[in-house]
Amino acid sequence: MLLQLSAAELGRLIVARDGSAHLPLTEHLIREHSRIKGGAAGQGDVASWNNSIPIVVEALLDCGLDEVEVQVEVDLPHTNSAVDLVLCGKHPGTGADSYLAVELKQVRHATVDPLCPIAVDLGFGDGKNKLHPVRQIQRYCEYMLRYLPYLRENENSLTGVVLLHNAHDADVEALFGLPETDHGFLYTLDDLDRFRRVLTSRLATASGKQAAHALEQARQAPLLKVTDVARQRSVIGGGLTLLDEQYVAVDRITRHLEKTARFGSLDVGLFYHPDSAHGTTPQPGVKRVYILRGGPGSGKSAVALELQRTLGLKGREAVLASGSHAYTETLREIMLGTARRGRLADKRRAAHRLYRYFNSFSESPPDSIDVLICDEAHRMRRSSTYRWTPKELRDDDRPQATEVIRAAKVPIFLLDDHQSIRPDEVGTAMYLQRLAKEMGCEVEVTDLEGTFRAGGSKRYQRWVQQLLGLSSSDPVAWRPDGRMTLTVADSPEQMEHFIRERDLEGATARITAGFCWPWSNPDGERLVDDVQIGDWHRPWNVKPEHSVQGAPRSDLWSTDRRGIGQIGCVYTAQTFEYDWNGVIIGPDLLFRGGEFRVDRSASCDPAFRGPVDDATVTRCVLNAYHVLLTRGVVGTVVYAVDPATHNELRKLITGAIGMQHYDGAQPRLTAEGSQLPPAYRTRRR
Incomplete structure (x- = not known):
């Protein structure tokens, strides 16, 4: 105000x-x-x-x-x-x-x-x-x-x-x-x-x-996370409250689909040239592709889920696809949780039909899917060929996006141009727009400019992009805006202590790190403490192909409270959010000469092995930290392993972590600084 x-x-x-x-x-x-x-x-x-x-x-x-x-x-x-x-x-x-x-x-x-x-x-x-x-x-x-x-x-x-x-x-x-x-x-x-x-x-x-x-002074209810929206979709009134351009985008798409009802098919209505909009009969055969572009927390995933829910209420089945294993498996798990006794197998088949991966459409017949919502479309690959693809089905030259567009009558892409984190991830709005037009499609691009993360702080989003050199402006000192808490931890031990206290208070809290340490298979039933900084050591989250008793599966790391016991990597954190976000900046990102520079020799990401050029590695590493730094809803705590980088962060970020007494209780770690929400500043008199 x-x-x-x-x-x-x-x-x-x-x-x-x-x-x-x-x-x-x-x-x-x-x-x-x-x-x-x-x-x-x-x-x-x-x-x-x-x-x-x-x-x-x-x-x-x-x-x-x-x-x-x-x-x-x-x-x-x-x-x-x-x-x-x-x-x-x-x-x-x-x-x-x-x-x-x-x-x-x-x-x-x-x-x-x-x-x-x-x-x-x-x-x-x-x-x-x-x-x-x-x-x-x-x-x-x-x-x-x-x-x-x-x-x-x-x-x-x-x-x-x-x-x-x-x-x-x-x-x-x-x-x-x-x-x-x-x-x-x-x-x-x-x-x-x-x-x-x-x-x-x-x-x-x-x-x-x-x-x-x-x-x-009214208490604010906590922000609904993506997983909350997914769980509540079956509840009356359980959908997302869309605002501004989010609402326009969903309403425009659903209304176009409603227009097709009188023709008895989805083959017309959406698929016409804009010049014929005022005609009595739309021109068949011209497919329209929707691209919704937005930054972290702009509501992309929530919009995708709300769009799927809205279409479902109207009797239209929409498939939601992603390139994220964690995201897709989490949505499948949520759907399985609604199965009635004796119907688990039916619900599992439905979950696998409705929540799919980008590489699962290579053999789909043209226009076999009514509405295909591609969330996290920045993770679209160059092709659907991967190491387990049979030799007779390999086609390295066919773009994965063309398979998706061909398979759907209504293809919808939601993406962030700064969140592709692997060398073969090419899903930008410009790339998808070009491919769609080459296929003879009409393309409509909508920018989702709002933010539902970081306390709604647009300043924080800009600050992260400036910090990482993803915008035309140089890094600047963080100016608290009363929305987002940003603070520096002086050690990984201090960060973990702080994050665990937030968890004990009932907030969702996680620690993530750059991919600068090896990721070992479990040692029997024990995770290996791969992430080592001085005397402090913790394990990565469980690998996707493994399970360890007492730790959540990799796809549930962001949403299972036991995830606080492991360090998350970008592949498990992407798409999700939590109240408090601890980020360890590894030695692959060094602040030198007034800007961040990538040291690829410090990365342990297997995606960078082989003939990957330095420019691509730099793009992926910067985008990965862009993802990690924008997961927090309430606050973010950062720590850099490189001493010079950490000192630069101290200069740019005024918030620190210190010990304070609260109401005569034992001292505990709290974030300090004028940017703190009132609940963390007040004491009883």
């Missing part, structure tokens, strides 16, 4: 000053944005603060609601999305805490995509459709109710509205086609009197400070 003041206090800040381009309120918000978010505010934000907020403040003052508290840019839990305004006060009828979430838009004209009624062009001139503003505020309210139990105590405490204060009804008429709810009403310049009546119906002429404080 950037600012909280009463309507009366804000009223004094919206009086223009001579010689100033911005209102005093706008200048204050510009400074707060730079201080809190670590970057300059966008032109759209500045214009909204200067032109839109005063409309709401004046309406509050006109209604005598001077004491209502106004919160500006209120962050949604665990994500980088924010509600423009939340008005906090007392309900005029019940006296209970009452909240009005307001989404402000400066649009003057709007049109709705004829193929997708929740995708709209708001006239910003960027050529991109946005989520319908009414659906946007509805989803924001739903998200707040999901993750703020305090709001659920009174289901009528929260209302959502959209205010288009520059537009007349006639100029945005198409937007009124979307049904309104208590969490999403639409008002324009023609409706300002109705907007004021909403204010007085939801807010009393009383102080809103207590309500604002209660909302700010």
Whole structure:
């Protein structure tokens, strides 16, 4: 949140000053944005603060609601999305805490995509459709109710509205086609009197400070992990609350599939040229490929699972494929857990049909699968040939992606351009787009720009990419943003102590490391302590082809609590997330001359054996650490084996781990620093 003041206090800040381009309120918000978010505010934000907020403040003052508290840019839990305004006060009828979430838009004209009624062009001139503003505020309210139990105590405490204060009804008429709810009403310049009546119906002429404080201090429910979403899909209301472009992507695909129902087949409807969109009959034979691209924590896997769930509810079977053994086997295991007595074999067959690997489509007939969702598509290989492929079936020249596209009527790829970690992994958006077009397909690329990991910290994502040289900017010191805790451990022992304490508190916590130590087979029924740093030594997670009593299988390492006893590698950590993330940077990544450099001689990854050029090894190692550093939901602790690298990390990261007394108890390891969440800063007096 950037600012909280009463309507009366804000009223004094919206009086223009001579010689100033911005209102005093706008200048204050510009400074707060730079201080809190670590970057300059966008032109759209500045214009909204200067032109839109005063409309709401004046309406509050006109209604005598001077004491209502106004919160500006209120962050949604665990994500980088924010509600423009939340008005906090007392309900005029019940006296209970009452909240009005307001989404402000400066649009003057709007049109709705004829193929997708929740995708709209708001006239910003960027050529991109946005989520319908009414659906946007509805989803924001739903998200707040999901993750703020305090709001659920009174289901009528929260209302959502959209205010288009520059537009007349006639100029945005198409937007009124979307049904309104208590969490999403639409008002324009023609409706300002109705907007004021909403204010007085939801807010009393009383102080809103207590309500604002209660909302700010409300306990946040933990973020649903990918595996949580997978387990809850069979529960009514158990799906993911999608936001913004995530919602648009899923809705657009499912609506296109619905359009095919009247033709009785999936052979038409989705497969047409955009120029024929307004025709009565789509052109058959033109396949459309969807590519959804997003960074770590952008909701790719959750979107894939939600898309599969949504299609299943509509009677459409969708296959979910991946190149990750851990991910695929975890999903199969979750499905097997729902088997009724005597139906385990049937459920196993269904799990193997619905959750597959990228290399399992080489012999699939064309268009034999209705919808094929390829998650973790950055792990798409050059070809499906591997060491156990029979000689007569080997085809090193046929790209694996072409097999997938050919097999599916509707191919959908979800990927991150910076997460390919093996030399033969080639799944970038550009590569897939090129292959699909060569096959005569239409291609639609959507960027998932939000983040549901690292406390919703976009700054942390940028910082990791800068640190590893994956962006055009040089490494910079981490500036705490109140969302993500980042700290340095001074030894692997200290890291493990800290991570285990978080586990004992009930958080999910794991330690991972770069692949710089050998990975031995078990010694009988005992894992070998391969990861050795000084006197400290721990085993890697169990190899995929082995099992060891007391330790989880490799594909369950990220989700089985026993996984805290082993060190995870990138191949078991990728796709998954946990609350606290310990990362050991091995000697394969050295900070020299102001940047990270890869020392391939220190890597023990067997993927780099043979004729693999240095540039490819560098790409894979940097991407691997990009994966490892972005698994944490609440916080990340780092330690570098190389002393010079560790000292550079100390310079770049202000957080440290130290000993503190809590409530007279024995001292324990805690992360220290201003970036810590309040729960870790407070003591009883």
